[in-house]
Amino acid sequence: MIQSATVIGAGSWGTALAALLSWRGLDVQFWGRDAELMAQLRDTRRSSRYLPDLELPKQVRVTSDLAALQPADMLVFVVPSKAMLGTAKLVAQCGAASRAKVLVSCSKGIELETGRRMTELIGSAIPGVPLAVLTGPNHAEEVARQMATAAVVACADAEMAKAVQACFTLPFFRSYTTDDIVGAEWAGAMKNPYAIAAGIAQGLKMGDNTLAALVTRALAEMVRLGVAEGGKVETFYGLSGVGDLMGTCYSEHSRNHRVGMMLGQGRPLDEIISSTRMVAEGVLNTASLHRAAQARGVRMPLLDEINAVLHQGKSPIEGMRALFSRDPRPEAD
Numbered sequence: 626m627i628q629s630a631t632v633i634g635a636g637s638w639g640t641a642l643a644a645l646l647s648w649r650g651l652d653v654q655f656w657g658r659d660a661e662l663m664a665q666l667r668d669t670r671r672s673s674r675y676l677p678d679l680e681l682p683k684q685v686r687v688t689s690d691l692a693a694l695q696p697a698d699m700l701v702f703v704v705p706s707k708a709m710l711g712t713a714k715l716v717a718q719c720g721a722a723s724r725a726k727v728l729v730s731c732s733k734g735i736e737l738e739t740g741r742r743m744t745e746l747i748g749s750a751i752p753g754v755p756l757a758v759l760t761g762p763n764h765a766e767e768v769a770r771q772m773a774t775a776a777v778v779a780c781a782d783a784e785m786a787k788a789v790q791a792c793f794t795l796p797f798f799r800s801y802t803t804d805d806i807v808g809a810e811w812a813g814a815m816k817n818p819y820a821i822a823a824g825i826a827q828g829l830k831m832g833d834n835t836l837a838a839l840v841t842r843a844l845a846e847m848v849r850l851g852v853a854e855g856g857k858v859e860t861f862y863g864l865s866g867v868g869d870l871m872g873t874c875y876s877e878h879s880r881n882h883r884v885g886m887m888l889g890q891g892r893p894l895d896e897i898i899s900s901t902r903m904v905a906e907g908v909l910n911t912a913s914l915h916r917a918a919q920a921r922g923v924r925m926p927l928l929d930e931i932n933a934v935l936h937q938g939k940s941p942i943e944g945m946r947a948l949f950s951r952d953p954r955p956e957a958d
């Protein structure tokens with residue numbers, strides 16, 4: 626049913642997914658905004674900036690020109706969340722979505738100003754096409770090396786979910802389906818701030834007890850806000866929830882975790898951000914989620930402290946102290 630795909634966004638995850646879809650046998654086009662990077666990818670089949678060890682299959686057609694894209698069955702959006710709406714509008718204008726059967730978001734974020742999910746942004750720019758999400762504990766570096774990985778495809782339409790699942794099924798890559806697109810997207814965005822907190826704990830040389838406490842209480846917060854936003858509770862206990870939370874909080878690859886670790890070691894946030902080209906979605910996601918939690922009146926003490934550290938100048942150590950010195954409470958509250 627789905628034979629061709631266009632991957633929009635040429636960072637680490639977009640590069641890994643363009644390769645994966647090509648290995649699966651789809652006819653793949655790959656767009657990135659940076660002409661120099663895309664020319665390098667086209668000529669050498671390698672991205673020196675993102676995933677330098679991956680050799681992009683020669684069948685993947687690489688371009689930085691949206692107008693050069695042919696209509697494809699599936700459009701796969703993998704740009705940072707803050708660029709999603711603008712990118713989807715450009716894709717709509719250039720006609721690349723004119724014959725699309727499904728639009729898939731692989732990005733993890735919530736729009737700051739409105740609290741909208743990525744598929745809501747894509748759907749507003751390109752109306753009338755079914756929407757889906759690919760999410761889960763999926764580090765691009767490991768997918769690029771074909772290390773065993775599981776993911777979730779969320780789509781309201783069960784048949785379309787299966788069609789997208791088939792595209793993301795390889796011997797090393799196993800995907801599951803769910804109809805809970807809301808829960809899957811909130812879960813994917815929510816694990817990012819907590820990975821920053823996990824990194825902070827490691828940067829401060831706190832121990833395994835601390836990390837286990839943070840991850841467990843993070844999950845409780847994810848369930849509270851995610852369900853208030855309309856997600857299903859079971860989604861947060863699946864791959865897109867606790868799976869991705871653990872995969873990121875304990876990861877050597879995670880950019881969010883790395884940002885947290887450097888914060889814990891005392892480096893200022895603006896210096897950390899300007900030292901890398903890669904996106905740590907948790908920095909912006911923290912502000913979006915904090916705003917959403919306040920609007921819904923959902924109690925999120927851990928997120929409040931991460932927000933205070935990232936956006937209100939609180940020191941990481943003060944944030945941790947504040948968390949652990951709150952009034953005692955029942956666990957299931």
Ligand SMILES: NC(=O)c1ccc[n+]([C@@H]2O[C@H](COP(=O)([O-])OP(=O)(O)OC[C@H]3O[C@@H](n4cnc5c(N)ncnc54)[C@H](O)[C@@H]3O)[C@@H](O)[C@H]2O)c1
Nearest residue numbers: 635636637638639703704705708732733763764765903904
């Ligand atoms: N890297 C992973 O392992 C991974 C896994 C799953 C999901 N994700 C999600 O995928 C999304 C993309 O992350 P990534 O890791 O591929 O990115 P990255 O950090 O590796 O690189 C960022 C990419 O975004 C591009 N970009 C920045 N602003 C843009 C704009 N305005 N328009 C178009 N492109 C723009 C940059 O040129 C660059 O190619 C994020 O939401 C991330 O959470 C990443």
Ligand SMILES: O=P(O)(O)OC[C@H](O)CO
Nearest residue numbers: 761762763764879880881
């Ligand atoms: O590197 P991070 O922290 O953006 O995490 C990447 C993926 O979201 C992990 O599933």
